Amino acid sequence: MDFQSVVFYFFSTVLVLASLCVITARNPVHAALFLVLAFFSASGIWMLLRAEFLAIALVMVYVGAVMVLFLFVVMMLDINIERIRQGFWSYLPVGALIGILMVVEMSIVLGGKYFGLDAMPAPGDVEEGYSNTKELGRLLYTEYVYPFELASIVLLVAMIAAVALTLRKRKNVKVIDPAAQVAVKRDDRVRIVSMPAEKD
């Protein structure tokens, strides 16, 4: 077993264990942190495939932004584990059915003739001056430019929809305008009153 295989199996073991912990951890904050670990391991595996742009983007987007906001929300929630577990047995048949279906579907995809070590061999050595990021950018903006732009429009619509759904206009909100506050002059706030001195 060469060095790369050792690294691959190490990352894969950590990834599988961390993913298991995400769904078994009793504390939701721990579950979120295990998800972060899972993302890291997945990024390590991508790095082994010489997909450095995707690997770093995974860490940047999911670990650096998405999971921070996730943790932010999960930490502020007051989650009662006992109450969530109440309906466990009644939901089990449906959940198990969906789970088995997903396993079957994934094994069909992964076991098929289009997937596997013969169809997708490990990346070989690259020539000098090859940049993964540059190649990816070139492909995205030439060959796949329409799907790429379409995906960006879908994301934009989703973003606007999320903002529009959660935006509520409240009356009587005591909003302040920092620009006006910064631009304030002494004369707007202070009035000098001249008064004659009091004498007894």
Next chain:
Amino acid sequence: MESFIEPVAAFFGPSWPLVWSLVKIIGIIAPLFLCVAYLTLAERKVIGYMQVRIGPNRVGPRGLLQPIADGVKLLLKEVIVPSGANKGLFILGPVLALGPALAAWAVVPFSDGWVIGNVDAGLLFLLAITSIEVYGVIIAAWASNSKYAFLGGMRAAAQMVSYEIAMGFALVCVLMISSSLNLTSIVESQGKGQWAEWGFGFLSWNWLPLFPMFIVYLISGIAETNRAPFDVVEGESEIVAGHMVEYSGMAFALFFLGEYANMILISALTSILFLGGWLSPVGFLPDSFVWLALKTSFILFLFLWFRATFPRFRYDHIMRLGWKVFIPLTLFWVVVVAVWVMSPLSIWK
């Protein structure tokens, strides 16, 4: 040098690349910690002189041993774990606060070829590593089981995530004009152009064509490292010390080290990305590591100067500056630079 390394390499055999990497890592981390220690002294001295005080002058000649004394004091103190704290995460918090600040140095070039990992996607790596710095703060805040710490952590997370976006866009401008993500080639691309040929190298650096981005990056860097005037994260007059309130001894010192290591990192990056790294400002002086050290020290001095000059921002002002000023400005400037690079007026051909 070669004749000295070869017998040592032969001694270690196949494990030599690992040993050599470790040696290089220690060669960067050890001076970095020394810089961190003396940065704390410099901060106290600089702010002292700005406020017409002397600053620390009791330990050693002119107070030069003060950081050593501080370090020994923190090492000897007891680390108290609060009774309601989540023990594992309580320890993990400071580790995660310091770790990314050190890991980022792996791709920072000190001079031509002086870098641990000369990776192609160096800038991306930096963005990713600096984006996980926030975990140390929020994990520490949550694990402390304290309201002050938790509020501080929430503020920190919101502030760091917001300013990261503006920093990211500023970096996009840099990589567009140097058409590379590799930090060494970003520095090298700043030494080309008409001004550099005439001997005025400092006018060909990125700070001039990207001046708004340079300012945005510098200010966002101060916000990202939670330094004054953006230090509401600690806000000792409002929330005691934010996420660090339950920490003592060495656990606290790790946060402290992380903050100062981050300051040095941001200063070095500003020098590399906008001020030409190790390039010499004028034609008749040679390029060398000394220039990078001087530029970094200058940016670090700015950090201290700002702390002594500006009062702390109010929290809503910080958010407004980040989201309503910097992000629209950087978004607009990304488009301007993109058009500029592709137009006939481009100066980076």
